[in-house]
Amino acid sequence: MVDLLAAEWLKVRSARSTRRVAIAVATVVGLMALLAWYVARLYDRVRADSGGRAEVSSPAELAAWLTALCLAVLGVRTITSEFATGMIRTSLTVAPRPGALLLAKAAVVGGIALVTGQLVTFGTALVSRGIVGDRPLGFNAEPLSAEVPVLLAAGLSVLMFAVVGVGLGAVLRSSAGAIATLCMLWYVLPIITINLPAPWSARVSSVMLQELPRQLAGAATADGLLSPLGALAGMVAYAALPLLAGAVLMRRREP
Amino acid sequence: MTGALAAEWLKVRSVRSTYVAVAVAAATVLLGVLFVLYAGSVWDARPPDRQPEFRAARPEQGFLPVVQLSLAVLGVLAITSEYATGMLRTSLTAVPRWRTVLAAKAVVVAGVALVVASAVLVGTFAAGRLAAGDRTMGFNTAPVADELPLLLASIASVVVMALLGLGFGAVCRSAAAAVTAVVGVRFLVPVVATLLPPPWGARLAGVQLQDLPATIAGVETTGGGEPAVGLVLLVGYAAVPLGVAAVLGPRTEA
Numbered sequence: 001m002v003d004l005l006a007a008e009w010l011k012v013r014s015a016r017s018t019r020r021v022a023i024a025v026a027t028v029v030g031l032m033a034l035l036a037w038y039v040a041r042l043y044d045r046v047r048a049d050s051g052g053r054a055e056v057s058s059p060a061e062l063a064a065w066l067t068a069l070c071l072a073v074l075g076v077r078t079i080t081s082e083f084a085t086g087m088i089r090t091s092l093t094v095a096p097r098p099g100a101l102l103l104a105k106a107a108v109v110g111g112i113a114l115v116t117g118q119l120v121t122f123g124t125a126l127v128s129r130g131i132v133g134d135r136p137l138g139f140n141a142e143p144l145s146a147e148v149p150v151l152l153a154a155g156l157s158v159l160m161f162a163v164v165g166v167g168l169g170a171v172l173r174s175s176a177g178a179i180a181t182l183c184m185l186w187y188v189l190p191i192i193t194i195n196l197p198a199p200w201s202a203r204v205s206s207v208m209l210q211e212l213p214r215q216l217a218g219a220a221t222a223d224g225l226l227s228p229l230g231a232l233a234g235m236v237a238y239a240a241l242p243l244l245a246g247a248v249l250m251r252r253r254e255p
Numbered sequence: 256m257t258g259a260l261a262a263e264w265l266k267v268r269s270v271r272s273t274y275v276a277v278a279v280a281a282a283t284v285l286l287g288v289l290f291v292l293y294a295g296s297v298w299d300a301r302p303p304d305r306q307p308e309f310r311a312a313r314p315e316q317g318f319l320p321v322v323q324l325s326l327a328v329l330g331v332l333a334i335t336s337e338y339a340t341g342m343l344r345t346s347l348t349a350v351p352r353w354r355t356v357l358a359a360k361a362v363v364v365a366g367v368a369l370v371v372a373s374a375v376l377v378g379t380f381a382a383g384r385l386a387a388g389d390r391t392m393g394f395n396t397a398p399v400a401d402e403l404p405l406l407l408a409s410i411a412s413v414v415v416m417a418l419l420g421l422g423f424g425a426v427c428r429s430a431a432a433a434v435t436a437v438v439g440v441r442f443l444v445p446v447v448a449t450l451l452p453p454p455w456g457a458r459l460a461g462v463q464l465q466d467l468p469a470t471i472a473g474v475e476t477t478g479g480g481e482p483a484v485g486l487v488l489l490v491g492y493a494a495v496p497l498g499v500a501a502v503l504g505p506r507t508e509a
Contacts, residue, residue: 080431176434197297
């Protein structure tokens with residue numbers, strides 16, 4: 001397993017798409033800093049006539065949401081690029097157990113996503129709070145210490161999305177198919193469920209991928225129906241099920 | 256050009272991904288009916304005096320992103336699969352002019368998108384109305400003729416999404432990058448735009464791909480644009496990436 005991990009680490013490290021994803025993540029953080037700076041400047045200009053109140057959604061959570069997509073694409077690419085080039089046959093010759101191979105990929109991508117997710121969320125939170133200073137902009141109403149659970153959970157969602165990416169890639173074997181499916185889960189499905197009439201709107205929305213982190217942090221809005229433990233179970237299930245399906249399919253299909 | 260068109264049609268017709276994309280888009284009809292049936296059960300459970308105020312979204316509009324995304328993927332794959340397999344070199348040997356190849360692909364992709372989007376969106380519209388019956392659920396109160404402009408503009412937006420996918424695919428040369436870029440333009444830019452404080456939020460709201468069908472049809476505009484301007488913008492979303500791809504050339508690493 002150590003060798004498998006080393007092999008997967010080498011593959012991720014040497015692929016061009018990894019660098020592109022890194023650039024995309026850096027751009028996300030930069031954009032959030034820019035957003036914070038712009039909001040702060042605007043606040044100074046209109047403070048007199050807005051009564052000194054403004055509501056801006058948390059740049060850190062937005063950064064986590066965008067980073068989740070970037071890392072999920074990385075997760076997809078680690079497996080679909082092997083299917084596209086035929087490298088998968090070599091990989092399975094060297095490591096004949098598809099389950100172990102997939103697990104190693106998920107572990108490497110998950111590790112990268114775990115570190116990236118936490119760095120991005122906490123980094124963005126620190127930078128954006130530093131930029132806006134003591135202007136009351138909503139997202140910095142509470143001290144950073146009170147925001148830690150939400151930030152931790154948001155960072156974890158990056159890990160979850162990345163592993164979902166690996167699983168979907170293994171199931172669908174096509175970058176386009178896997179990324180499109182991912183985007184359905186990441187964005188399209190949640191906006192559809194929000195438009196359902198009550199009561200099923202809240203019920204279905206609460207198990208959408210992007211709604212789970214806030215419920216995990218116990219900071220869910222009124223329509224959150226899952227306990228933190230339930231949300232954690234949901235996140236683990238989202239990560240594990242595609243991976244499991246991918247392992248089973250890889251064992252049964254000709255590579 | 257006829258030969259190039261026939262070749263592209265054969266390629267689209269013979270790959271499995273086309274059928275997957277069309278099947279996903281077609282699933283919209285079923286999802287739309289399920290949505291209306293569920294909304295109908297909520298309507299039935301309401302006391303009669305509260306039924307008239309019930310509003311449900313138009314099913315064909317609610318699921319429009321699914322149709323748009325699946326046909327955008329079709330557009331992306333029409334070109335990136337050739338880069339991935341090296342087939343593009345063969346294509347350019349057979350048809351040495353890049354712009355002819357690209358134009359033929361654009362015509363075929365647009366044609367498939369037009370047919371699929373018309374069938375799926377009109378199908379969802381009709382099935383939704385049938386499933387709603389005589390309940391007043393907001394989306395089915397206007398006469399069919401009043402809904403036609405939005406329906407036609409939505410069909411056009413699907414064709415544009417497919418061409419946007421083809422253009423991005425030709426520029427990025429990678430399915431992963433192109434699909435991500437399409438998603439960025441279609442779904443991410445609107446989210447980021449709503450976060451921007453005025454005046455930029457409002458300025459960007461009027462030019463979003465997601466709002467253009469409503470703008471063109473002259474209904475429920477959030478950005479409040481002119482229909483003609485909306486149409487020009489919609490055409491621009493398809494034409495600009497394809498134009499860039501035409502200028503850049505095939506860039507095969509041969």
